[in-house]
Amino acid sequence: MITKADIILAVVLLILGLGSPFLLRADAGEQSRVIITVDEDELGNYVLSEDRVLALTESGLKDLGKNGQKGTGGEEILNLIVIKDGSVRVTEANCKGNDCVRMGPITREGEIIACLPHRMLITISEGGETPDVVIN
Template identity: 30%
Template sequence: MLNRADILLIILLLFISLTPLLFLTSQKPDRVYADITVEGKLTRRIPLSGHTGRDTFVISHDGHSNTIVVEDDTIAVTEANCPDKLCILQGPAKKPGDIIACLPHKLLIEVKGEQPKADLIPMR
């Protein structure tokens, strides 16, 4: 059975092991951008960080059409002639790691970010 000292030791060890999480801050990337690929080929790279206003453009390929809107620091597909319209339902993407995909049109929008070079740890 556990006595009071064992329980205190377990709590102390848990606290010590979770303490670094308090000091680690999630760093925002310096530069956030979206890569748009069609059939695996990079079609367009759009900077999202620092973007203001609203830009609209159409990606057309083999009769397929997707209307993409970049508004402030987000990107979204607002119109598409695909049958399921799932790319529209995914909503706007903003953070690095967000992805919008239109599988029937083989369109992929990936939001990526770059950290400042000083923060990178060189590999040996």
């Protein structure tokens, strides 16, 4: 009922299916955006290809400029986010775990850095238009 060719086909398809996520992973392009949200409120949306240092403080997200030369005005920094050479990373965090710092940089679309103590998410997303409607 089942031939050898069937089994070979099944194995090839399985390998393709399980391997394609790695082949399809898109490198972030020129248009990629860095989106920073706290409690699902979008606080910032920046271009990934432009260097920038951002500080998350109690009062919100502050842009510290290209090299972080600007200060926060004395406010405590909860997370220090650095966008550099097409990657995003958290370099400092005032929590105990520092998981977000240890995650290192993210560079690809769809990657996420999460900071649970401050309920913050950093996502790299595809730039440009989003679909108007998704049909089931």
